[in-house]
Amino acid sequence: MTEAKSAAGLRGVAAGSTKIATVGKEGTGLTYRGYSIAELADKSTFEEVAFLLVEGELPSRRELDAFRAELRAARGLPPPLREILERLPAETHPMDVLRTGCSALGCFEPERSFAEQGRVARRLLAALPGVLLYWHHYAATGQRIETQSDEPSIAAHFLKLLHGRAPTREQERAFDVSLILYAEHEFNASTFAARVCAATLSDFYSAITAGIGTLRGPLHGGANEAAMELIDRFATPEAAVEGVGEMLARKAKVMGFGHAVYRSGDPRSPIIKRIAKELAVTPEEQTRFAVAEAIEALIEREKHLFPNLDFYSALVYRSLGIPTPLFTPVFVCARTSGWSAHVIEQRADNRLIRPTADYIGPAPRAYPRASERR
Ligand code: COA
Numbered sequence: 001m002t003e004a005k006s007a008a009g010l011r012g013v014a015a016g017s018t019k020i021a022t023v024g025k026e027g028t029g030l031t032y033r034g035y036s037i038a039e040l041a042d043k044s045t046f047e048e049v050a051f052l053l054v055e056g057e058l059p060s061r062r063e064l065d066a067f068r069a070e071l072r073a074a075r076g077l078p079p080p081l082r083e084i085l086e087r088l089p090a091e092t093h094p095m096d097v098l099r100t101g102c103s104a105l106g107c108f109e110p111e112r113s114f115a116e117q118g119r120v121a122r123r124l125l126a127a128l129p130g131v132l133l134y135w136h137h138y139a140a141t142g143q144r145i146e147t148q149s150d151e152p153s154i155a156a157h158f159l160k161l162l163h164g165r166a167p168t169r170e171q172e173r174a175f176d177v178s179l180i181l182y183a184e185h186e187f188n189a190s191t192f193a194a195r196v197c198a199a200t201l202s203d204f205y206s207a208i209t210a211g212i213g214t215l216r217g218p219l220h221g222g223a224n225e226a227a228m229e230l231i232d233r234f235a236t237p238e239a240a241v242e243g244v245g246e247m248l249a250r251k252a253k254v255m256g257f258g259h260a261v262y263r264s265g266d267p268r269s270p271i272i273k274r275i276a277k278e279l280a281v282t283p284e285e286q287t288r289f290a291v292a293e294a295i296e297a298l299i300e301r302e303k304h305l306f307p308n309l310d311f312y313s314a315l316v317y318r319s320l321g322i323p324t325p326l327f328t329p330v331f332v333c334a335r336t337s338g339w340s341a342h343v344i345e346q347r348a349d350n351r352l353i354r355p356t357a358d359y360i361g362p363a364p365r366a367y368p369r370a371s372e373r374r
Contacts, residue, residue: 006358011260015187016195016353020053020341023186024261030268032184033057041271046154046179047071050337053184054121054344067122068152074126075148075157078108082134082144090139094132094329095216099209101131106205114347120204121340128336129154132329133161155179158333163321171320174275178316181268181309182331184338186261190214190221194339198346199353211339212332218255221328221335227256228314228324230295236287237294244295248302256311257299268309276312279319288315 007013022028030037033052040049044058051059051067059067077085084104088097105127111120130147137143151157151166155176159167167175185191194211198204215221234240247254259266280289292315299305317327 009260015192015355018186018342018345019056020338020345021184021186024263030185037181037267038271041177041180041268044180046176046183046334046337049180049183050125053337053341054118070122071126071154072150072152072157074123075130077127077130077134077147078105081105081108081131085131085135086138086144088135088139092135092139093216094136094325095212095221095332097135098128098132098329098332099212099216101135102128102205102212103209105131106203106209111203111205117204117340117344117347121336121344124205124208124336124340125154125333128333129158129161132326132333133158136162136323136326154333158330159320162326167320170278174279174316175320177275178272178313178330179334181272182313182334184335184341188220188260189217190335191339191342195342195346196353198343199350201347201350204340204343207343208336208339211335215328215332215335221331223255223308224310224314224317224327224331225324227311228318228327230255231288231292231314234291237290240291240294241298244298245302248299254295254299254305256314257303257305257307259306259308262306262308265306266308269307269312272309272316273307273312276315276319279316285315285319288318 020033022031024030032040032049033056035052035058040052044052047068048058048064051064055063081101081104085097085101088100102124105124109120109123111117127147134145134147137145145161145164147161149157149160151160153172153176156167156172159171159175187195190211193214194207197207197210218226230244231240234243244254276292277289280286292312296307296311299307314324314327317330318324322330
């Protein structure tokens with residue numbers, strides 16, 4: 001057997017080029033199309049960011065109005081898609097619902113040519129919250145909700161479909177900023193999967209479905225749900241220090257910490273942490289926040305690891321009344337903008353993505369007859 005020479009997990013390997021985002025690059029940090037994440041989170045809306053990612057530039061006022069109007073108009077679900085969602089078992093993982101919903105929409109409204117890619121991207125951005133929440137309500141109570149709403153933003157639309165009432169301005173803005181932070185992150189696993197799919201010249205829905213399936217895992221998108229479950233385990237900061245201390249002693253991974261690219265901090269984390277703190281007004285929320293901070297301090301002290309975006313997002317989503325199993329699906333609703341931008345970029349200058357592997361299996365050998373095998 002020969003030793004593998006390849007970089008495990010492709011760490012540090014540039015697997016292509018992009019004009020969409022920088023992640024952890026010296027001097028630039030996280031930027032979308034050249035704009036810093038801090039400035040986008042402070043000054044933009046999610047719709048402006050989605051337009052920026054997909055179209056390449058921030059929208060003019062008129063472009064933004066048209067973009068918002070198209071997204072608002074495209075929220076309805078075709079009746080056969082609603083029927084499919086109704087037939088999914090109530091205990092289905094919500095990420096599987098989105099994966100299925102995305103794929104099924106591609107059957108009812110296929111991308112007939114790449115000239116339609118912008119329309120498909122906007123349709124998915126507009127429709128995926130409805131796919132998720134139509135199933136969510138139907139599975140829980142049998143209620144068939146209307147997936148159209150007059151809410152101007154995707155953030156308010158999502159919260160309205162979930163809770164049946166419009167969010168406050170503060171809730172809408174908190175959620176909107178979280179969507180901005182989740183929108184894009186260069187060649188992460190799910191985006192890379194979407195690009196690999198797109199590079200075969202497959203259709204848009206297939207590429208986004210590949211992204212959803214890849215995001216589902218706990219080492220990627222699922223970390224925010226795992227972080228919430230962790231925080232929920234402890235009633236006090238002291239109990240958290242003891243419990244997480246035991247986890248570290250047995251070398252267990254603590255979800256919501258560390259990052260494959262960032263080495264000294266996730267620039268999105270202070271932004272989402274500030275929002276989590278602002279939203280923590282009830283004694284219960286304040287205790288949860290104190291538990292989270294105690295975990296953060298312990299892991300920083302013991303492992304020199306920092307929280308990534310998923311850790312404090314969990315608290316923000318809890319304060320917004322979002323059930324934990326819907327956290328990663330929220331990530332999908334945001335990241336569809338980044339995935340779409342990458343699919344479009346891949347197609348614009350395409351080459352099939354086909355790496356090679358270091359072979360570490362048996363040397364060439366004689367084929368044994370069945371009677372000679374063990
Ligand atoms: N909890 C405990 N230890 C961790 C850790 C975590 N969350 N993340 C990394 N480590 C440890 C590793 O086990 C490794 O220890 P070792 O050298 O003793 O084996 C060391 O820190 C270095 O790990 P690193 O090379 O930085 O991790 P990676 O690049 O292989 O993996 C992640 C990056 C994101 C997969 C990893 O940090 C992780 O699993 N985090 C938890 C899941 C998560 O939050 N994912 C969301 C990412 S945005």
